[in-house]
Amino acid sequence: MASLIETRDVHMHFGHVIALAGISFMLEESQVHCLLGDNGAGKSTLIKILSGVFRPSAGEYLVEGTPARFTSPRDALDAGIATVFQDLAMVPLMSITRNFFMGREPVRAWGPLRIMDFRSADRVAREEMRRIGIDLRDPGQAVGTLSGGERQCLAIARAVYFGARVLILDEPTSALGVAQTSMVLRYVHLVREKGLGVIFITHNVRHAMAVGDEFTVLDRGRIAGRFRRGEATLESLQALMAGGKELAELATELGGTV
């Protein structure tokens, strides 16, 4: 069986900066693949390649076994690869429903015209948000009135609803409180049960350990380590992310609280 997405020895250069130096990476169905790494490790660059924002300088990018030629995020979306970026791609002044269906508005015939089907759009938005654990009073309220966590959930619900085969979540728990984080993690689990592949980017090793099947740690544009579930411990992942020694020193300085 071909993997959902795969990169083979992908390089990415920006001028003389080498952001990625040979990343081989694989995601299968019903798998949560956690991508870990400190700032500047190349996580964002990698997911921007996967989601069609960048094209790799060298190396191969395969989607279900065939080479992908994405020129825009829209192409990736059409291929079933939905990315929830950190900025969430939300318009605060627009309603939840209008945001949910932005770019993919449902229409129905109204005489010779085609008008937006707000009745079903509102219903779907409510249902999908309830599925992720948020009960909307009014799908017509502006997204700006939602909290950061609610917006995050909306972005994830939207990506899943539009038939994603692969869901890429860029630090989905960074803005969330405890309850919402567990909601999102549970939702990730649920999405995997449906057969989707999930790429989960995070700083937080605990969150990664909670849902991950496989863990790839990036460091300075290279793969620093790869583990299956059960192989890695919290400490070993954390040490790898920080490039080994510094964190251990820090931990002793702070009395082992990191």
Place this chain on the structure above:
Amino acid sequence: MDPSAPGAEPVRPAAPGVAPAEATGLRVDERVRALHPLQRLFMRPDFGSLAGVVLLLVFFAFAASGSGMFAPDGIMNWLHVSAELGVIAVPAALLMIAGEFDLSIGSMIGFSGMAAAIPAVYWGWPVWTAILFAFALSVGLGALDGYLVVRTRLPSFIVSLAFLFVLRGLSLAVSVMLTNQTIISGVNHAARGDWLAPLLGGRIGHPLFVLLARWHLIGTYRDGSPLISGIPMIMIWWIAIAAVAHFVLSSTRFGNHIFATGGDRNAARSLGVPVARVKILLFCSTAFCAALLGISQVMEFGSAAADRGLDMEFEAIIAAVIGGSLLTGGYGSATGACFGALIFGIAEQGIYFANWNNNWFRVFLGALLLIAVLFNNFIRRRVTGER
């Protein structure tokens, strides 16, 4: 009607086989305030301008009482002013919602009028072909304006400011070059019997007004003909344009794209909204509507002048802002722009009817613009819950 009313959505038991998140996540958030229907009205983008129209009407009912402002021909007078502005304010509002300005609207009015009059009068074209030519040329230039904005990513303020000067200069220079004057008269002779010209510059409903005059419901001239000879076509166009714009904005896919484009261009683009196409089409629509007004005036007055439409780009933008459109894009309405145009017409003509110095109109307009911007900002914060 409103499914979100408190209590309308009872907590249902989870269906068999649903996810755990669904079972545990079901609770009504008690921290969301229920909004009174009046509060909802207050949060509409066009509410402020509607209130403004009502206030102004009440004000001038006293200030200009007995002046004939509210006689049928007086009403026709300020409605005509509002209609002329409304025709261009509505597309200007849509463009503003999409996050751009078109400062070339005013110049386009003069330019399109010349573009219709010169072929009709000097080249002997049938008037309808001259009209279609002028429309095509104007919309083409609007598309070019939009294309340059999208392509260069320069602020549309600058690109359309350049168009403002180029078009005004072209109108004057070309008309002087070809005809040695800046006013072209004789269009009414050329347009006699033309099928298209009356649709733009004509009036409809003449028999109705004759009848109303006979029943003494409206005033007459000495010879017995009614003071109102018909409804100017520009009013019909205003209503038609406003209706189409409102429909597009509130009920179509393209309307959602307009809001998304102005609200956050990057978000819209990454979700597959054709941002460039939306903007170019809206620049075409402002150019089309400016041409509609310019050509209508030529057909109504029977002459074209290169300096027509002076400052009207600002008036259109002011009407859109008074109507609740945000200068930064992403929020506004077509009906609001119509109310903005009405405020403009009522105030301008009201000051005339009240027999005040008409310079006060500019003072009023400037003050109103400032109040509108502050009010819009306040509404934006209410809508987004921003503090």
